[in-house]
Amino acid sequence: MDGRVFIIGLGLIGGSLALCIKKEHKDSFIIGYDVNKEQTRLARMLNVVNETAETIEQGAKNADLILIATPVKETEKVLQILECIQLKSNVIISDAGSTKKEIVQLAGNLKNMGITFIGGHPMAGSHKTGVTAAKAILFENAFYLLTPEDHILEEQLHKLQNWLSGTKARFITITPEEHDYLTGVISHFPHIIAASLVHQAEKTSTKQKLIPSLAAGGFRDVTRIASSSPEMWRDILLHNKDVLLSLLDDWQEEMKKVAEMIAAENSEEIFNYFFYAKQFRDELPQKERGAIPSFYDLFVDVPDYPGVISEISGYLAKEEISITNIRILETREDINGVLVISFQTEEDRTRADLCIHKYTNYETSEGL
Numbered sequence: 001m002d003g004r005v006f007i008i009g010l011g012l013i014g015g016s017l018a019l020c021i022k023k024e025h026k027d028s029f030i031i032g033y034d035v036n037k038e039q040t041r042l043a044r045m046l047n048v049v050n051e052t053a054e055t056i057e058q059g060a061k062n063a064d065l066i067l068i069a070t071p072v073k074e075t076e077k078v079l080q081i082l083e084c085i086q087l088k089s090n091v092i093i094s095d096a097g098s099t100k101k102e103i104v105q106l107a108g109n110l111k112n113m114g115i116t117f118i119g120g121h122p123m124a125g126s127h128k129t130g131v132t133a134a135k136a137i138l139f140e141n142a143f144y145l146l147t148p149e150d151h152i153l154e155e156q157l158h159k160l161q162n163w164l165s166g167t168k169a170r171f172i173t174i175t176p177e178e179h180d181y182l183t184g185v186i187s188h189f190p191h192i193i194a195a196s197l198v199h200q201a202e203k204t205s206t207k208q209k210l211i212p213s214l215a216a217g218g219f220r221d222v223t224r225i226a227s228s229s230p231e232m233w234r235d236i237l238l239h240n241k242d243v244l245l246s247l248l249d250d251w252q253e254e255m256k257k258v259a260e261m262i263a264a265e266n267s268e269e270i271f272n273y274f275f276y277a278k279q280f281r282d283e284l285p286q287k288e289r290g291a292i293p294s295f296y297d298l299f300v301d302v303p304d305y306p307g308v309i310s311e312i313s314g315y316l317a318k319e320e321i322s323i324t325n326i327r328i329l330e331t332r333e334d335i336n337g338v339l340v341i342s343f344q345t346e347e348d349r350t351r352a353d354l355c356i357h358k359y360t361n362y363e364t365s366e367g368l
């Protein structure tokens with residue numbers, strides 16, 4: 001497709017969307033705007049956008065597609081600004097915010113002006129922020145949730161999906177209410193819990209100096225997302241207040257039950273608690289980002305000796321296979337270590353698997 005695309009908010013998500021559109025629609029022209037001058041400068045320097053605008057009005061008035069990728073409370077302000085601009089009559093406006101109900105409601109004014117707004121949310125991301133973390137591959141295989149209202153024509157929806165086809169994401173259409181409930185359960189609430197675990201460890205660390213050093217492994221895995229943008233998460237919690245308050249009530253009930261099981265030393269119930277959690281978690285679709293982000297992992301059974309990481313990464317480098325992360329999962333004297341190597345694509349993982357088998361006789365698997 002050709003046309004002028006205007007991206008407001010040139011951070012991780014805005015920058016990644018710009019890269020996806022550029023890759024797929026070579027004739028498009030991408031203009032970016034960010035309140036942060038440094039992000040604007042970086043976006044231009046890294047060629048994420050073709051041009052930057054000085055104001056929202058400057059970038060919006062001739063745009064065919066406008067994407068808003070700011071924290072959701074800022075999106076409210078951006079929508080109000082857009083309402084006051086003479087936009088092209090056939091422009092499509094969408095956003096990438098993690099909440100939808102409030103945003104779609106606020107976009108009602110654009111609807112009254114005959115302007116098409118379709119709420120959007122790519123369900124993949126990272127705890128990193130800013131345009132330097134942007135990448136075209138970020139949304140591959142992820143779900144991309146769209147919340148068109150009833151008056152939106154199929155043709156407009158398809159046009160938006162076509163613009164976003166470079167994300168290689170899978171589009172799903174749901175209502176804003178369904179969206180906020182689902183993402184509340186699988187995304188927003190886990191971020192609250194991750195932050196609360198960090199707070200608990202931090203409080204304990206004033207008395208127990210070893211806590212920060214021992215907070216490795218499981219603690220790091222379960223709290224990675226606590227390193228996400230506080231601004232973004234403040235806004236999400238404010239927008240999805242009712243769903244999150246209800247989930248917090250359920251959680252407190254659940255924790256009471258756990259406390260009772262432990263106090264009663266009910267070993268069967270305690271076992272079942274972990275057993276059924278493991279069963280459900282293990283059955284989550286691994287290849288679909290959004291359910292469990294940050295794949296594609298390859299597990300390699302390696303002998304426990306110094307230098308094994310550089311040995312394996314050396315083979316991968318020789319075959320020019322890029323990795324995003326490499327770590328030893330477990331090392332004890334009596335068992336082999338498990339090396340976990342993460343890749344950005346399934347293809348890289350498959351090549352890595354073949355490469356490791358070519359140079360070694362270590363066993364590999366895609367899951368533990």
Ligand SMILES: NC(=O)c1ccc[n+]([C@@H]2O[C@H](COP(=O)([O-])OP(=O)(O)OC[C@H]3O[C@@H](n4cnc5c(N)ncnc54)[C@H](O)[C@@H]3O)[C@@H](O)[C@H]2O)c1
Nearest residue numbers: 009011012013034035036070071074097098125126129130
């Ligand atoms: N990070 C994720 O994992 C993720 C995933 C999917 C969706 N989202 C949503 O995408 C949006 C952007 O998140 P991000 O991760 O890219 O954050 P980010 O911090 O990397 O980028 C946000 C950018 O918006 C800019 N900005 C803030 N207010 C603005 C305004 N009024 N006008 C123009 N620019 C403004 C900031 O300067 C920043 O550069 C949020 O709504 C978030 O909820 C995030």
Ligand SMILES: O=C(O)C(=O)C[C@]1(C(=O)O)C=C[C@@H](O)C=C1
Nearest residue numbers: 098123124125126127187225293
């Ligand atoms: O991988 C992460 O760091 C994320 O938290 C990504 C994540 C999520 O919860 O899955 C966070 C918020 C977005 O709205 C969508 C995706």
